Amino acid sequence: MNSSDLQTVTIELAERSYHIAIRGSLFDNPLSYSELPAAHSALIVTNTTVGPLYAERLQRALAGKYPQVHTVVLPDGEVYKTWESLNLIFDALLGHGCDRKTMLFALGGGVVGDMTGFAAASYMRGVPFVQVPTTLLAQVDSSVGGKTAINHPLGKNMIGAFYQPLKVICDLDTLETLPARELSAGLAEVIKYGPIADMNFLAWLEAHMDALLAREPAALAHIVKRSCEIKADVVGRDEREAGLRAILNFGHTFGHAIEAGLGYGEWLHGEAVGCGMVMAAHLSQRLGLVDAFFVHRLKTLIQQAGLPVKAPVLNAADNAGRYLELMRLDKKSEAGEIKFVVIDQPGRAAVRSAPDAMVRQVIDACCAG
Ligand code: NAD
Ligand code: GLY
Numbered sequence: 070m071n072s073s074d075l076q077t078v079t080i081e082l083a084e085r086s087y088h089i090a091i092r093g094s095l096f097d098n099p100l101s102y103s104e105l106p107a108a109h110s111a112l113i114v115t116n117t118t119v120g121p122l123y124a125e126r127l128q129r130a131l132a133g134k135y136p137q138v139h140t141v142v143l144p145d146g147e148v149y150k151t152w153e154s155l156n157l158i159f160d161a162l163l164g165h166g167c168d169r170k171t172m173l174f175a176l177g178g179g180v181v182g183d184m185t186g187f188a189a190a191s192y193m194r195g196v197p198f199v200q201v202p203t204t205l206l207a208q209v210d211s212s213v214g215g216k217t218a219i220n221h222p223l224g225k226n227m228i229g230a231f232y233q234p235l236k237v238i239c240d241l242d243t244l245e246t247l248p249a250r251e252l253s254a255g256l257a258e259v260i261k262y263g264p265i266a267d268m269n270f271l272a273w274l275e276a277h278m279d280a281l282l283a284r285e286p287a288a289l290a291h292i293v294k295r296s297c298e299i300k301a302d303v304v305g306r307d308e309r310e311a312g313l314r315a316i317l318n319f320g321h322t323f324g325h326a327i328e329a330g331l332g333y334g335e336w337l338h339g340e341a342v343g344c345g346m347v348m349a350a351h352l353s354q355r356l357g358l359v360d361a362f363f364v365h366r367l368k369t370l371i372q373q374a375g376l377p378v379k380a381p382v383l384n385a386a387d388n389a390g391r392y393l394e395l396m397r398l399d400k401k402s403e404a405g406e407i408k409f410v411v412i413d414q415p416g417r418a419a420v421r422s423a424p425d426a427m428v429r430q431v432i433d434a435c436c437a438g
Contacts (some may be wrong), residue, residue, distance in 0.1 A: 100151030205255025254339025
């Protein structure tokens with residue numbers, strides 16, 4: 070794929086369909102926003118890290134279209150994905166007299182994107198918004214599909230709404246400033262699409278991991294496009310997670326327990342998901358669905374991406390018990406029964422429950438290394 074060509078993926082959701090534009094030199098080009106509805110004002114939501122890097126350029130790109138362009142800068146980090154930060158967005162919207170047509174622009178990673186989307190879903194019962202994701206994780210996953218949320222001290226992403234953006238602008242150039250650890254975290258969500266949907270993509274990732282870690286533009290363009298295509302297909306068939314969409318949570322049940330158990334921000338979301346996928350693959354093996362070679366292959370790729378594969382101990386006295394307690398809070402749980410996304414054959418995922426004793430064995434094995 071030539072990285073200088075504009076790639077477009079469409080999320081097909083009838084009247085709520087929208088395009089994901091993928092290329093470099095996009096976010097600061099006014100043409101990227103030309104088809105959006107007119108409005109008197111726009112609000113850029115960003116954070117203290119991304120704002121200084123990119124907000125002024127986005128502001129300039131939007132200035133010709135919106136008479137007033139305001140910016141609100143949130144504190145940076147998963148620990149700030151809270152009511153307090155959400156309120157800063159509402160304070161800015163109300164303070165600037167923003168109306169029902171005001172367009173919100175989420176400029177940042179998944180944290181900014183999820184909070185901006187939730188603010189857009191609820192301000193005046195819904196205003197339009199655009200995702201301008203600047204992390205790999207946000208470009209391949211969180212900016213697409215309309216899940217928006219904030220965290221609650223008792224559980225991750227527990228308060229939120231399904232609310233689709235009008236457009237997603239994946240500017241590959243913004244990935245140049247991303248710290249290496251964040252690039253690896255994004256690769257976890259990319260790798261996810263292999264075992265759940267496309268083993269050819271997994272093989273491609275195995276062959277091109279060095280190019281990806283070196284941020285070769287063509288390799289990055291390929292994974293952003295292929296990831297968005299797979300996510301678009303799933304979301305187009307099950308927007309509100311009645312069933313199928315749960316497969317996108319492969320690794321997340323264990324992963325969310327790691328994030329909450331260690332304290333938000335200790336491990337990055339993508340790191341927790343990467344390790345969670347290793348744990349979910351082990352569980353799939355114990356359930357007799359995949360063989361040891363598959364688990365080894367996935368674990369090796371996750372390690373190659375620079376991600377941790379040994380699960381952390383969350384509690385010295387009863388570690389597996391603590392994992393189970395946290396996982397019962399997962400949104401997929403039903404009447405206290407934990408539902409896991411497992412691989413029922415390489416390239417296909419399913420949602421299953423498993424006996425606690427078996428899950429304890431998986432946790433013990435994965436925490437041992
Ligand atoms: P993040 O938003 O915290 O961004 C990671 C870090 O990189 C932050 O410090 C950020 O300021 C910085 N950053 C962002 N872009 C940068 C750039 N171009 N250059 C330099 N620094 C940059 O984390 P994330 O990994 O993007 O997103 C994780 C969040 O996404 C989690 O809260 C998770 O729950 C959520 N998520 C949501 C969905 C969904 O479907 N809505 C899917 C997956 C993850
Ligand atoms: N990242 C999971 C989903 O969008 O459903």
